[in-house]
Amino acid sequence: MTMTKQLTLKEKWLQDRPFLEEIARFHEVIETILDQVPFKVEKMKNLDAAKDEFNRGIPVLKCEHVTVPIFEQACQALKALTSLADYKEVPEPFRASCSSLGKVMEQDEAFIRAVIHSLMNEDYQTLGEIIEKHQLNEGIIWFLGWTALSYVLQPHLSELQQWERQQSWNREYCPTCGALPNMAQLKRSNKGRKRHLICGCCRSQWLYKRMGCPYCKNEDPNLLRIMEINEEEDIRVDVCNSCNSYIKVYTNKGEEEAALLDWMTLHLDLLLKERGYVKMGTHLINI
Ligand SMILES: [Zn+2]
Ligand SMILES: [Zn+2]
Structure with missing residues (x-):
C-alpha cells in the first residue's frame, strides 16, 4: 500500500x-x-x-x-x-x-x-x-x-x-547513529512550528532548536539567514554565515517521502555551491 x-x-x-x-x-x-x-x-x-x-x-x-x-x-x-x-x-x-x-x-x-x-x-x-x-x-x-x-x-x-x-536529546547529531543531519523539516505543534533535523545516514528525525546552526552551533541572529528559493516553494534554506554552511528545510507536510530525500533536491545543493556555500553534515551522496 x-x-x-x-x-x-x-x-x-x-x-x-x-x-x-x-x-x-x-x-x-x-x-x-x-x-x-x-x-x-x-x-x-x-x-x-x-x-x-x-x-x-x-x-x-x-x-x-x-x-x-x-x-x-x-x-x-x-x-x-x-x-x-x-x-x-x-x-x-x-x-x-x-x-x-x-x-x-x-x-x-x-x-x-x-x-x-x-x-x-x-x-x-x-x-x-x-x-x-x-x-x-x-x-x-x-x-x-x-x-x-x-x-x-x-x-x-x-x-x-x-x-x-x-528522553530529551536536543543535540545537533543523530540520536540513533550519531551522524550530523542533512535535512530538516518544520512541523506544526501546539506551541508553533518546530524544527526537526533528519539524519542522512539512518533517516532518524529529532527535535532541535528553531534558530541555530547544527554544524557550528552558532546562534548569533546576525549570522543566520533564511533563504527562500524560487525553484522549490516548499523548501527553504537555513544559512549560517559563521561556518558558511546551510541546511535544506521542508516547510510543508504530506510529501515527506520525496521531499526529505536529500537527492530529490540535489539541484538546490548545486545552486548553493555556486553561491559559495558548503554542504556539511553527513551525506550519502556528495557533490
Ligand atoms: Zn542517524
Ligand atoms: Zn554554522
Whole structure:
C-alpha cells in the first residue's frame, strides 16, 4: 500500500524535476536489490538499559548496554548491494567499484563485518585502514554501507524514535547513529512550528532548536539567514554565515517521502555551491 503511494509521489516529484531521472533510476535499482534480501527482523530488547549512556550523549547504536539487532542483516544487505555492478542503470565508475568490492568480499570473509562494525561505531580509523588495504573507493563504501544499515534499521525506527522522544536529546547529531543531519523539516505543534533535523545516514528525525546552526552551533541572529528559493516553494534554506554552511528545510507536510530525500533536491545543493556555500553534515551522496 505505502509502496504504491510512495511511487506515485516520487513520480510526481520527478515529473516536475526531469533532471533527476538518472539518479532516481539508480535508487530504484537499489530498492529492487534490497527488497530481495531475505532478512529476519529480530525484536529489540528493552531500550531503557541504554538510558544513562544515551542521556550522556551517546547515540543508541553505540550504547554498550543495548544492541539493536541489525548487524547480521546489514552484512547481508551490503553483500547484496555489490550486485549493482550488474545493472546498466548504474554509472560505470560505480559499477567498477562494486565489482572490486564484491571480489574483496569473496576473498576476505572478515571484510564485510569489519566495514559494518566500523560504520556503526563511527570507527573511522579502522574503516580507513580497511579501505587503504584493499585500495577501495571510500565514498562508495560509505554509501553502500549506510544504504545497507539504514535499510535494515527501518523496521525498528518507529520504536527507536518513540523511545528517543521520551528522553530529551536536543543535540545537533543523530540520536540513533550519531551522524550530523542533512535535512530538516518544520512541523506544526501546539506551541508553533518546530524544527526537526533528519539524519542522512539512518533517516532518524529529532527535535532541535528553531534558530541555530547544527554544524557550528552558532546562534548569533546576525549570522543566520533564511533563504527562500524560487525553484522549490516548499523548501527553504537555513544559512549560517559563521561556518558558511546551510541546511535544506521542508516547510510543508504530506510529501515527506520525496521531499526529505536529500537527492530529490540535489539541484538546490548545486545552486548553493555556486553561491559559495558548503554542504556539511553527513551525506550519502556528495557533490
Ligand atoms: Zn542517524
Ligand atoms: Zn554554522
